[in-house]
Amino acid sequence: MKKLQKIFFTATLMIAAVCLVFVSCTKEGAVGPAGANGKDGVNGLNGVNGVDGLNGKDANSSCRVCHTVANFDTKIAEYHLSKHYLGTSSSRNTKFCARCHTSEGFQEIQGSGQFTVTNDMPNATRINCQTCHKHTGFDFESGDTLSQVLFTNKPVYLNYNKNLTATDFGKMSNLCVNCHQIRGKTALVYSDTTLTPKVLNAAFDQLPYFPFTLSTNNDLDTVQYRAGRSFAVHDGNQSNLFAGINGYEYAGVTYVRTWAHTGFSCTTCHMNTYNATDKTGGHTLIVNKAQCTACHGGDKLTPVQTSISAKLVELGNLLTARKVFKKTTSGTGVVSYSALNTHDFNGKLYITPLPSDSTKTYAASSSMNTVSTSTGLVVYGNILKYAKDADWALRIGRPWTYGELGAAYNYGYINSELSIGVHNYKYALKLLQSSIDWLNAHPVSKK
Ligand code: HEC
Ligand code: HEC
Ligand code: HEC
Ligand code: HEC
Ligand code: HEC
Ligand code: HEC
Known part of the structure; x- marks a missing residue:
């Protein structure tokens, strides 16, 4: 049966391909159902038939809506301006990264239905x-032309949901x-320089996934943020924000998920009409903002991004004052915030103020995974090192509450998302504001 299908498919392709070559095939057009397509005349490839705008029903012209050299050349040129082409992250080709960072990895998981590829893909x-x-x-x-040429348009099993439920973001967005x-979750592999035998290739447990079930995890329950653990969203959470899901939501607060453009697809904005002047739109995937301004009657994006940026600073400073975050100002004046661990890798509480026993050491990662320049593969380089605590004066000296973890997570959720609130202004603002409100309502003294 499989084989038959394949032969049939090949035959269809061949007939169609033949039609692309021989002008005489266009005569068959008369049999097909009426179509809106009169593009033969425009692309000029069809000689005598060029004037015949009515002759747009057959396989020849239905394929040529897309399949002209000029159209493909245009797409290639636009694609060459996109970060999918220009970016360097295809070197993330190991088991846990290849599904999103490489073409072959993506194709493999689509075929296998698994969530990671079976092997590294150098x-x-x-x-x-x-x-x-x-x-x-x-x-x-019969319509639905574009979804027939997409690799997939099936609802997506979100990692956040432990890949258990399929969520439909719409055919063009999926x-x-x-x-x-x-x-x-990705594998974190650690080596321990002091233990014998060395704990090589030991995987490490991550923080529990959000969302926490609030029946078991109350905002005031405590949690360790151990060295090596991560609650980062990894810069890719555009779909989550767009749909208004997977932020840390405080008990008793109402979150609005829909907004003016909930009905849009990613492509409505990121593949809108190509603008040759500033090289945006189309297959560049860079939003052609002129199209937004025309409809909005002005710039709606800058006010959104300005207010979200201000809220991020407010939240970052609050978390710093509480010793959840550490604030760093670079030589050029760029401010950044990072979360400070409450416990070391092995679960030992960082004590503050500095214990009189100044020989106390804590386990933390001393080096990072790197990408090998010769093989192009990620080399696991996390090594545990025991050292005195240089940040003792900045530490909170106790476990966090979930309310604090949630506020830190929400900061990261918006900060890493990269659209600065554009993808869902209402939800973004609410996540930040509810975090700020919760921290203010639970001052450290009353925690
Ligand atoms: C809506 C646009 C569109 C239409 C209509 C269309 N194609 Fe395609 N076709 C594509 C795209 C996009 C690709 C992938 C391009 C690539 O792989 O470089 C493709 C690839 C192909 C390939 C390469 C093999 C494959 O499956 O990847 C063949 C053969 C092909 N098309 C034949 C046809 C024929 C025959 C028709 C008419 C019956 C047709 N196409 C109609 C967009 C279209
Ligand atoms: C990031 C995913 C992505 C990549 C990479 C990509 N495309 Fe597309 N392409 C799309 C989507 C999505 C659409 C449908 C766009 C829409 O709805 O407006 C599309 C539409 C098309 C169409 C049909 C619409 C038209 O205007 O003719 C063609 C042809 C096409 N792509 C060719 C290509 C070629 C050739 C390449 C490689 C240079 C390419 N695409 C790379 C996602 C992609
Ligand atoms: C196979 C996984 C994959 C698919 C499918 C995919 N992307 Fe991407 N996208 C990435 C990765 C990975 C990057 C970062 C590339 C880099 O920096 O090397 C990226 C980068 C981008 C960027 C640039 C981000 C920046 O920081 O400038 C945009 C915009 C984008 N993608 C939009 C889209 C849209 C829209 C679609 C669907 C039509 C899509 N992507 C489909 C994985 C994917
Ligand atoms: C679920 C999909 C997914 C997985 C799995 C994934 N990434 Fe990514 N990653 C992305 C997307 C999407 C972006 C692009 C964000 C953007 O620029 O908009 C990205 C961005 C990055 C960047 C920044 C690239 C740049 O040019 O700014 C690095 C570095 C990176 N990923 C490393 C990794 C590593 C290492 C792994 C495996 C441990 C991994 N990623 C697994 C989706 C993924
Ligand atoms: C309402 C229009 C709109 C929709 C819908 C939309 N985006 Fe965006 N997106 C934007 C704008 C505007 C930016 C900010 C770009 C800028 O400031 O230059 C952005 C930023 C991004 C970025 C960060 C990189 C960059 O270009 O700055 C990525 C990645 C991205 N979008 C992916 C997606 C994905 C994936 C979807 C679908 C889930 C999506 N977007 C839906 C308008 C949109
Ligand atoms: C068809 C017209 C139309 C187009 C095209 C359009 N928008 Fe909108 N947009 C609206 C309307 C209507 C609103 C809601 C106005 C309101 O509620 O005050 C809106 C609101 C927004 C908001 C929320 C702003 C706020 O103050 O609440 C953002 C962000 C946004 N649009 C982004 C975009 C981007 C990015 C594009 C271009 C890719 C775009 N829009 C294209 C009609 C449009």
């Missing part, structure tokens, strides 16, 4: 035409959401 390539495109049908007369989502 020769994998960057995201390209074949990552996003595959013909799933040839019935272009493709993107496979990768542009909260990353979820």
